[in-house]
Amino acid sequence: MREVIQYGTLDRREAVARLLAGRKKLLVVGGIGWASFDVMAAGDHDNNYYLWGAMGSAAMIGLGLATARPDHSVLVLTGDGDMLMSFGALATIAVRNPANLTVAVLDNGHFGQTGWQESHTARGLALEQVAKVCGFSWSVKITNLAGVDDLRDRLYSRCGVKFSVIKIAAKAFPRVPPPRDGSYIKSRFRSALGFQPI
Numbered sequence: 001m002r003e004v005i006q007y008g009t010l011d012r013r014e015a016v017a018r019l020l021a022g023r024k025k026l027l028v029v030g031g032i033g034w035a036s037f038d039v040m041a042a043g044d045h046d047n048n049y050y051l052w053g054a055m056g057s058a059a060m061i062g063l064g065l066a067t068a069r070p071d072h073s074v075l076v077l078t079g080d081g082d083m084l085m086s087f088g089a090l091a092t093i094a095v096r097n098p099a100n101l102t103v104a105v106l107d108n109g110h111f112g113q114t115g116w117q118e119s120h121t122a123r124g125l126a127l128e129q130v131a132k133v134c135g136f137s138w139s140v141k142i143t144n145l146a147g148v149d150d151l152r153d154r155l156y157s158r159c160g161v162k163f164s165v166i167k168i169a170a171k172a173f174p175r176v177p178p179p180r181d182g183s184y185i186k187s188r189f190r191s192a193l194g195f196q197p198i
Contacts, residue, residue, distance in 0.1 A: 007109050007122065008143060008167025015166055016077065017042040018148050019104070019155075024073075026155060027065055027193075030178070031058035031078025035106055039077055041176040046192035050178040050185055056085030059103055063093050066101035069193065073100050073156050080107040080121045080165075087130070090163075094135035099158040103131070104151065108170040121165075131163035139163040 016038040020028065029049045030036035035058070036050040049065075051058055062076035083090075083105045093101065109122030121127060132139040137160025142148060151164050179185055190196070 007170045008107060010143070010145070010148075010166060010168045012038055012106055012108070012168040013041055013173055015145070015148050015168060016106070018145060019075075019077075019152050019166075021152065023047075024156065027069065027072045027074045029058050029062045029065065029074070029076045029078075031076070031082040033079060033082075034173075035078045035082070036178050037173070037176045038106065040178040041173075044178065046188055048178070049189050052180055052182065055082055056089075058082055059086050059089040059093060062101055062103060063089070063096060063098065066098035067096065070098070070100055072193075074098075074102070075155055076101070076103045078103070078105060080105055080109065080119050080127065083127060084120055084125075090131050090134045090136075093161055094131070097135070097137070097161050099160050102151070102155050102162040102164070104163075105165045106168050107165045108168045126165070128163060128165045136161050136163040140165075142166045 020042045025047065027047050028039055030039040030051060032051045032053065032055050039048055039050065058076050058078040062074050066074040093103065105127055107121050107127065109119055128139045128141045138154065142151060142164050148166065154162055
């Protein structure tokens with residue numbers, strides 16, 4: 001018989017806004033769908049890199065950025081569905097262990113983009129434990145705003161690669177879509193990092 005899982009209760013918009021408050025030079029990769037909507041709702045920024053139609057790519061893009069720009073702290077903010085699709089990324093990121101990278105998963109236990117089916121996390125899979133076994137330096141489950149505040153403080157530390165699961169309520173919010181033009185997002189992001197747009 002399947003274990004009954006309690007979903008999170010945190011308001012996703014409040015949690016993301018709190019996490020990004022006073023963000024300094026933080027580079028943020030927003031996973032597809034709701035995670036990018038949440039980042040946009042917290043305030044558009046030149047250092048935001050929004051993903052459209054790239055399911056499972058957020059964590060590895062974050063690894064690339066953290067490796068290429070060790071002078072910046074990098075936050076990957078994505079959903080449980082996106083992280084489940086790139087399970088192997090956790091092992092690769094842990095082996096590389098970039099001290100300036102944090103992966104934060106907004107976990108509502110559902111595939112929000114495809115019809116709200118329950119995800120594996122609703123059925124007992126604990127992504128923070130998977131990350132810990134892979135070798136992340138710090139890996140936690142966050143269930144309250146004090147935990148979000150602690151995570152925000154750790155974004156800028158250089159204590160090894162960090163991972164968190166933020167347990168959010170399983171409910172939809174109004175969509176706040178970021179720009180959809182991939183060339184524009186890429187060029188703006190490159191310019192913010194001091195590179196010529198291509």
